[in-house]
Amino acid sequence: MEENRHRTGNQWLRITGTLLSLALLAYLLWQQDWQELWRQVRGVSLWVWLGCFGLYFSGQVFNALRWYILLRSKQVEITFLECLKLILSGAFASNFLPSTVGGDVLRVVGSQPFTGSYTLSLASVLLDRGLNVFAMLATLPFSFFTFTAPNVHLDLKQQLSSALALGLPALRQKLGKALKKFKDALLLWFNQPRVLAAALIISWLSVLVIFVGNIILAHHLGMPVKFYQVVGVNAITYLLTLLPITLNGYGVREVLITTLYVALGGSLEQAASLAVITRFFMLLETLPGSLWIGSYLSLIRLSKEDKASEPRLDGENGN
Template sequence: MSRFTTFTAVKVFVTLLALGILSYRVDAVAVLKTVSRFPAADLPIILAFLMAGLALSALKWQLLLQGLGRVVAFASLARLLWIGLFFNTFLPGRTGGDVVRAWGLAASDTNRLRSIASVVLDRGINLFALVLIGGAATLVDSRIPEELSTAVRGLVLSLLVVTALFFAARRRIMRYLPFRVQELLRTLEPGSWSGRRAATVVSLAIGFQMLVVLINIVIANALQVPVSSTGLFVAIPITAIVTAIPISINGLGVREAAYATILSYLGVDPEVAIALSLTVTAAMILWSLGGGAVFAFTSVSSSPRAAGEPRETL
């Protein structure tokens, strides 16, 4: 049995186990009843947040690529991001969309490692932004339980320390890494980076992740979930980080368990927390179908245009 087959089998087992435990401990009727409260009138504001998130992500990726020495049109990057979201949603894994993004970008890049590096760096910065948002929220609302605040602040501190140590000793660490990994990391050391560009990229990542939390807040209010907005600014980053760990099929089961567990610290019943998770996931699935439509009518590997480059005309 190959390593891939074994890993997939483990993820299927974890998914079924998580779903089995949840179905045993949670009242499915109560979950569906809570989901049914969602009003269609809230869909436009969720759509607006999703569109804004796509725009921020494309701009962030564009700045990352400029720092790595490549200029790509905003529209081309937005297209790849939307298509990538579709594949992330419907492929049995959490990195399928990233592979599609890197492949589509690399098709017109003589330095393919640069395309891969931009996607890896984009992922890392998004994770960094998530942790920062959660940590900042613990300082705003004193009603958040101490054990939850302590855990999030510990995560923030650990991430900052590890990041600082890595950059301080990166040349020494790279000696012990595989050659291909060394090449990838060297791509992330361009000469055109500046403090202003880095700050802008991180700010855009924070803005994008805040939009994700705001979508959760809108849906939570619509479902009458008894939780504060600042509480969700702490809880949602944690659930997102847990869901990103590739231990189940697309986070299924693990995501719902994370919502139920984390929100229980904020006094939310598991049925209500799972209803929130399912409704947010449904919104993301519907949005990703737009990326599927874009994929159906365009080619992922079609050369992304440089900024300012005119479209081909007949």
């Protein structure tokens, strides 16, 4: 009962945070000079759009490659294409479906026919997710180097403290559970350091392509930013969107990107355009997952039905 009440409270916090963030984003967009925004966007060539989207999509390909390596190291007979389908379907579920259908849950259930083990499927997804988070958070020093520069008028400590104060209680519980699960998953691959090293390198490649795509877009939108500054913006944005105060970071990510790039010398129109365009890329790259998500959702339904049909011991009926 207490756990359900806590889960409901977290859900309402995320819904409220998302609505407030979207409202603030709408206010920022309302303040823009739309003619200037259109001029900025129209000035970007089609090849730049396609190239940047290709970089974003390659991030998903690297994610699939990392997971494929982890699974194959455990003699799991799965193809790279199947891993990519599960990665895209899971990302699509996280972006477009209700929060009760999580992308990680879909990957765990969808990979079970190949692993033959719920434990191995869950451990591989947890380790895969943890390596990606580690790779991104390892770039946080660039954030402090960027936003503590004398020519940047932004109190990063104040921004962090206010955001952490809002989401810290829920974040502590979430991080505690996540770290324990990650540690347990890591133990299964602990005697395979080469596999872990390869997976970590691929994790850095998966975030590097995003940084490159963002710097190309930023320059073509006319923003005077350097590569290390783009890395810094992405790192701090990723950190704050980990806070469980919005649904999938909607709204808060766009507000953060706009605020941080304006602090680095970009105009409101340029920064907001970059925030919206990159969010569009993040959604568009997962759309192929819609082609296969139906079959994976069927597996989730069957899994729930199997658990519900399992015979119960005396006294398990709650009476």
